[in-house]
Amino acid sequence: MATNQLYKGSLSTIILKLLGEKGRMYGYQITQEVKAISSGEYVITEGALYPMLHKLEAQGLLTVEIEMTGNRMRKYYSITKNGKKEVANLMTEMESYIRNMQSLLNPKIELA
Amino acid sequence: MATNQLYKGSLSTIILKLLGEKGRMYGYQITQEVKAISSGEYVITEGALYPMLHKLEAQGLLTVEIEMTGNRMRKYYSITKNGKKEVANLMTEMESYIRNMQSLLNPKIELA
């Protein structure tokens, strides 16, 4: 947290893409997965995560199933058909953003 | 311009990097340059640009020289020594961000 501002605006893309690839996940699991993949460089705060999950659900992009593990609640989220459409748009925007940044900044990034 | 949110947080990096490379530029010129390089996909609004230039100047990262072209004012900005240090940090953050996004959004393919 309190890292850089660049991650602003990418949270919904990350959540939807992750759920599209990995199938259903619960909130806490998403934070751990993202932290691990980013080598600890992107830590999703709970204050950002949960409102975003609720928003994406309200928009019909995610559905939720509540399950109990012992006495502990987990809310498993899955991507919907509309969510898949939306993630395609968001990915296009992200690719466009990265391309433009590379043109503007010429950062030393190895492209896939 | 109601485009996407991804550009949030990258304005200072873009301005400082551009000034570091191209030498001095004035505000309007920066907007045109960025619009051109991004094929019109990133349009810096004046309400974002001018306050940011003032902020970077206040932080000692830019200096300004006012010049008149006929009766029209131009404020030419140049990067300072501290500005160059800062842009190096910002570039590292940007590279890190892009790398992490590529990891998060382009999942590794399992090879046989």
Next chain:
DNA sequence: AAATATACATAAATTACTTATGCATTAGAG
């Protein structure tokens, strides 16, 4: 037994931005 990790949640504060408005000069189109 106490601290840390897991797992959810929301409210207030922050902040980078968009939108809107304003002023003045110069170039170009009709």
Next chain:
DNA sequence: CTCTAATGCATAAGTAATTTATGTATATTT
């Protein structure tokens, strides 16, 4: 030659994605 668009600066109000702070409860590790 007149009017619109482009050039060039500026600031204020509103928006929204976040951070920070706080809360509750269970499970695990030290």
